[in-house]
Amino acid sequence: MGVPTGGRRVLPEPDVPRRAITTCGPDGAPRPFDPVRPTEPPAGAPNVVLVVLDDLGFGSSSAFGGPCRMPTADRLADDGLRYTRFHVTALCSPTRQALMTGRNHHAVGMGATTEMATSAPGYTGYRPRSAATLARVLQGNGYSTAAFGKWHQTPPAEISPVGPFDRWPTGEGFDHFYGFMACEMNHWYPLLYEGTTPVEPSRRPEDGYHLSEDLVDRAVDWVHTQRSLTPDRPFFTYLAFGASHAPLHVAPEWRERYDGAFDDGWDRLRETTLARQKALGVVPEATELAPWPDGVPHWDELDDTRRALGARFMETFAGFTEHADAQLGRFVAALEELGAMENTLFLYLLGDNGASGEGGIEGTHVEHRLGHGMVDDPAEMLTHLDEIGGPASYPIAPVGWALAMNTPYQWTKQVASHFGGTRDGLVVHWPAGIADRGGLRHQFHHVIDVLPTVLECAGIPQPTSVDGTPQQPIDGTSMRYTFADADAPDRRRTQYFEMCGNRGVYHDGWTAVTRHGTPWEMVPTDSGGFRDDVWELYDTTTDPSQAHDVAGEHPELLARLRELFLVEAAKYQVFPLDDRVTERENPRLAGRLDLVGDRTSVTFRGSTRRLIEETVPNVKNRSHAVVADVEAPGDGVLVAQGGRFGGWALYVSGGRACYVYNFFGLRRHTVRADHVLAAGRHEVRVDFAYDGGGDGRGGTATLRVDGLVVGAVRVDATVPYYFSFDETFDVGVDLGTPVTDDYAAGDNAFTGTVHSVRVELTAPDPEPGPEPEGRHRRVMASH
Numbered sequence: 001m002g003v004p005t006g007g008r009r010v011l012p013e014p015d016v017p018r019r020a021i022t023t024c025g026p027d028g029a030p031r032p033f034d035p036v037r038p039t040e041p042p043a044g045a046p047n048v049v050l051v052v053l054d055d056l057g058f059g060s061s062s063a064f065g066g067p068c069r070m071p072t073a074d075r076l077a078d079d080g081l082r083y084t085r086f087h088v089t090a091l092c093s094p095t096r097q098a099l100m101t102g103r104n105h106h107a108v109g110m111g112a113t114t115e116m117a118t119s120a121p122g123y124t125g126y127r128p129r130s131a132a133t134l135a136r137v138l139q140g141n142g143y144s145t146a147a148f149g150k151w152h153q154t155p156p157a158e159i160s161p162v163g164p165f166d167r168w169p170t171g172e173g174f175d176h177f178y179g180f181m182a183c184e185m186n187h188w189y190p191l192l193y194e195g196t197t198p199v200e201p202s203r204r205p206e207d208g209y210h211l212s213e214d215l216v217d218r219a220v221d222w223v224h225t226q227r228s229l230t231p232d233r234p235f236f237t238y239l240a241f242g243a244s245h246a247p248l249h250v251a252p253e254w255r256e257r258y259d260g261a262f263d264d265g266w267d268r269l270r271e272t273t274l275a276r277q278k279a280l281g282v283v284p285e286a287t288e289l290a291p292w293p294d295g296v297p298h299w300d301e302l303d304d305t306r307r308a309l310g311a312r313f314m315e316t317f318a319g320f321t322e323h324a325d326a327q328l329g330r331f332v333a334a335l336e337e338l339g340a341m342e343n344t345l346f347l348y349l350l351g352d353n354g355a356s357g358e359g360g361i362e363g364t365h366v367e368h369r370l371g372h373g374m375v376d377d378p379a380e381m382l383t384h385l386d387e388i389g390g391p392a393s394y395p396i397a398p399v400g401w402a403l404a405m406n407t408p409y410q411w412t413k414q415v416a417s418h419f420g421g422t423r424d425g426l427v428v429h430w431p432a433g434i435a436d437r438g439g440l441r442h443q444f445h446h447v448i449d450v451l452p453t454v455l456e457c458a459g460i461p462q463p464t465s466v467d468g469t470p471q472q473p474i475d476g477t478s479m480r481y482t483f484a485d486a487d488a489p490d491r492r493r494t495q496y497f498e499m500c501g502n503r504g505v506y507h508d509g510w511t512a513v514t515r516h517g518t519p520w521e522m523v524p525t526d527s528g529g530f531r532d533d534v535w536e537l538y539d540t541t542t543d544p545s546q547a548h549d550v551a552g553e554h555p556e557l558l559a560r561l562r563e564l565f566l567v568e569a570a571k572y573q574v575f576p577l578d579d580r581v582t583e584r585e586n587p588r589l590a591g592r593l594d595l596v597g598d599r600t601s602v603t604f605r606g607s608t609r610r611l612i613e614e615t616v617p618n619v620k621n622r623s624h625a626v627v628a629d630v631e632a633p634g635d636g637v638l639v640a641q642g643g644r645f646g647g648w649a650l651y652v653s654g655g656r657a658c659y660v661y662n663f664f665g666l667r668r669h670t671v672r673a674d675h676v677l678a679a680g681r682h683e684v685r686v687d688f689a690y691d692g693g694g695d696g697r698g699g700t701a702t703l704r705v706d707g708l709v710v711g712a713v714r715v716d717a718t719v720p721y722y723f724s725f726d727e728t729f730d731v732g733v734d735l736g737t738p739v740t741d742d743y744a745a746g747d748n749a750f751t752g753t754v755h756s757v758r759v760e761l762t763a764p765d766p767e768p769g770p771e772p773e774g775r776h777r778r779v780m781a782s783h
Helices: 071-078 092-101 134-139 211-229 252-258 265-280 304-337 367-371 378-382 399-405 447-458 555-571
Strands: 047-052 081-087 144-150 176-180 192-194 197-199 235-240 344-350 423-429 439-441 494-499 502-507 510-514 536-539 601-605 624-632 636-643 646-653 656-663 667-672 680-690 699-705 708-715 729-731 753-761
Touching: 047 092, 047 304, 047 447, 071 304, 071 344, 071 423, 092 134, 092 447, 134 144, 134 235, 134 447, 144 211, 176 211, 211 235, 211 304, 252 304, 265 304, 265 399, 304 344, 304 378, 304 399, 344 447, 494 555, 502 555, 510 555, 536 555, 624 636, 624 646, 636 753, 646 680, 656 699, 656 708, 667 699, 667 708
Parallel strands: 047 235, 047 344, 081 439, 144 176, 144 235
Antiparallel strands: 081 423, 176 192, 192 197, 344 423, 494 502, 502 510, 510 536, 601 753, 624 680, 624 753, 636 646, 636 729, 646 656, 656 667, 680 699, 699 708
């Protein structure tokens, strides 16, 4: 195709009209024909590398004064620019959708995470075709594009072998994808995709495998290939690490680098971090620590057990973070070896929201327990101290460390009203386009500003039509005006924020905010209606950390800003506000597409793999049966859902049919047949009779072979809301971590034949009943 014919405003470029052919043979052609060529990029267009770390927080990275040593971030910042007032949306999916589209998250249907989507326009979880992604625009302008790592933007109902795939990475502008689709992933036993094809790593933790290293290996290989085959085309590489989101998984040698570093606790760390931030100039000298929230203990209020646990959690977090940054350093080294760094626009987002407070007051050895309101006993956790970070754990740190990681701001991830949930560090590095090395930029900016920045640097106009669809306006403002002028006045003067009912608005240095919920409450108090929320007012020109509420001093200004929020919220599809969380994880309660629908019986064939919970029958909180049609002899898994930290499996061990129910890794209830399956075809069936009376109740599992009862087991409690965000439903094998220690991880496929597996559901329990003793609903499950 060559030189663009549509002025780059219409993508893909319109076809070039061909002249009429009036000769029968090639010898009679008036001139040689031109070969078809791909669209040429603008002359001198830079490569683009966009890196995102997860759940980091403004005060985590050494590049912004934090305790996590991040030499790659330091180096890029010292040779580029640090943006000190850069903002995100307070949760994963919304930030990523805004990043990729340049539009506010509600304006593109991502008002919350994909697992919390509803039918309301701002919350559907479906990116409208009128908001083409950055990858698609660059792809349409001659770039090679590839994404590695976390995606978390595809509607759950579409994450299955039958798609559709147009909202997967390869359908949204990326030529290549290697990574995971979920909100989080086990870094020792990940379940990954290459393009849209499920893949598993060939190595395991005992072989030295780690997901962060794998992602960078793949990214380096792709860039090497791209440079070899198409050196004249610029590339766009999106590298989204799972670090430092739970589970905090890292090898002991990385955690040991921080032995004893956090023994003084989170209160002292906030003080030392703020001092380093002032020395770096990333916060003004007059900045104060924001108030500490009620209900979160100070370090000196903890006993020795909780301090030992707390220190280990933070050591693991820091090691996990440094390890990810070190892997990125390998990618940078590869670009330098290729001579590509000089003209590569490198944007390093040190977080997609504030650090996570979803670990609760204590933290946990297994994150999913806290997501269901189960608080681990610190004394019991201490017996597993050396497992934290390893394959036998799925940890998340206590909220005290999240508050420290968000220094000097208050609150955490989810809380879009305050900077602790929405402000993260940004490093921009581009030797060919930025002369100020090590500069600071204090202009107010937002994640929606990344896309227009990249387009301006590449010399690409904002398209008016992509793939036949007219484009809605881009909400972002390019940051390039700041590259050469540290003192340039702000061009982003207004920005609204909202997440789970927490909301606020920024305008010309002032913020009006109201917090609606508390992420780490095990028993949430009645927050009342939205009209009852108390609004706060901050002058961030004199109080940059939102430490002093001046609402009482400026009631008229507060009233004007509240009106401004209403205007912005109406404009960008924020209404109706929705503070439901757990309910929204259920498709029927949320009002989004339920792939199973009203079916009470679904049959899967023996090759079915990698189905997430929203694409299979929901066996939780109701009686059900699982029926496997198998051919013996053989050992291994017939069907499994979940993994080491919660789930169930029907399998054959030593030739005997077995069933196990795994309750959050705390208890495994197993029933085994007495006799070996004879050679031939059999029906292996488990009937689970649910007690009823509420969510998470117990039941009895009865195992049958060819209609005869061969055993039963009492299950005293069940998983009420979700087994896992990273494990899947698999027929004939248990991918990821094993539900039971009766079979190994990976090498557990049934050696006979699984012809089919049928899941049958009875009517759901009609009586909600009280919560089981010791378990409470959380404000938010972890995303």
